[in-house]
Amino acid sequence: xxxxxxxxxxxxHPYRWDGTAVGGQKLWRPDxxxxxxxxxxxxxxxASITLNGSTVSQWNDKSGNNNHASQATATLQPxxxxxxxxxxxxxxxxxxxxQVLGEMYIYTVARGSGYLFADSFxxxxxxxxxxxxxxxxxxxxxxxxxxxGYNNTQTQITEEFYNNVDTATTALNGQNSLTGIFQxxxxxxxxxxxxxxxxxISSWNGAINEIIIATDNADRQKLEGYLAWKWExxxxxxxxxxxxxAPPTI
Numbered sequence: 555x556x557x558x559x560x561x562x563x564x565x566x567h568p569y570r571w572d573g574t575a576v577g578g579q580k581l582w583r584p585d586x587x588x589x590x591x592x593x594x595x596x597x598x599x600x601a602s603i604t605l606n607g608s609t610v611s612q613w614n615d616k617s618g619n620n621n622h623a624s625q626a627t628a629t630l631q632p633x634x635x636x637x638x639x640x641x642x643x644x645x646x647x648x649x650x651x652x653q654v655l656g657e658m659y660i661y662t663v664a665r666g667s668g669y670l671f672a673d674s675f676x677x678x679x680x681x682x683x684x685x686x687x688x689x690x691x692x693x694x695x696x697x698x699x700x701x702x703g704y705n706n707t708q709t710q711i712t713e714e715f716y717n718n719v720d721t722a723t724t725a726l727n728g729q730n731s732l733t734g735i736f737q738x739x740x741x742x743x744x745x746x747x748x749x750x751x752x753x754x755i756s757s758w759n760g761a762i763n764e765i766i767i768a769t770d771n772a773d774r775q776k777l778e779g780y781l782a783w784k785w786e787x788x789x790x791x792x793x794x795x796x797x798x799x800a801p802p803t804i
């Protein structure tokens with residue numbers, strides 16, 4: 555019973571451990587990334603969420619960079635349901651305090667479809683037809699990095715890696731990585747809300763649970779393992795993944 559109770563603590567609780575024995579190894583967390591951690595939004599951490607009644611006015615960045623996601627207009631604020639931040643697919647969305655620019659490696663736990671990230675262009679888009687792709691906001695869709703297998707009704711780990719030159723790699727649940735051409739100077743300043751209303755694709759319609767952005771990809775598999783076990787998605791990890799049987803520890 556003691557073991558069961560301890561493992562039920564929130565994933566990032568300082569006294570949660572891997573469940574092997576009291577005093578066992580602590581679970582690895584994104585703050586182990588150090589200076590590489592650019593943005594960390596975590597809906598399990600209720601202390602990081604500011605509510606305006608039933609809607610979310612601010613989602614605090616846990617990276618230490620104070621790049622909080624906020625929305626001052628009540629009608630544009632997503633709602634909170636359990637550990638899900640719910641976007642209405644019309645105009646809900648956050649603005650980041652500061653633009654994230656340059657080389658970045660984005661990990662998102664979410665379900666849904668529509669524009670997930672944007673800046674002065676519409677950037678990362680998911681559709682309900684099992685496609686993941688990028689848009690430049692002018693109606694041009696870059697499908698060279700399409701990944702099949704995405705299901706907009708199921709919570710999954712999506713990954714987008716941008717090398718700040720002209721290519722981007724997209725992956726799903728730690729597998730199916732494909733690379734395509736993308737325009738340079740990639741940046742993010744919006745979450746869940748598109749920029750260009752003329753594109754005909756909605757803002758995010760669904761839930762977001764966690765977003766992590768790193769500036770290098772040295773700990774990719776640890777991040778995949780952390781997210782998978784935290785959100786009970788470990789069965790989605792590919793065979794042979796180092797964390798398919800247990801989460802990463804320190």
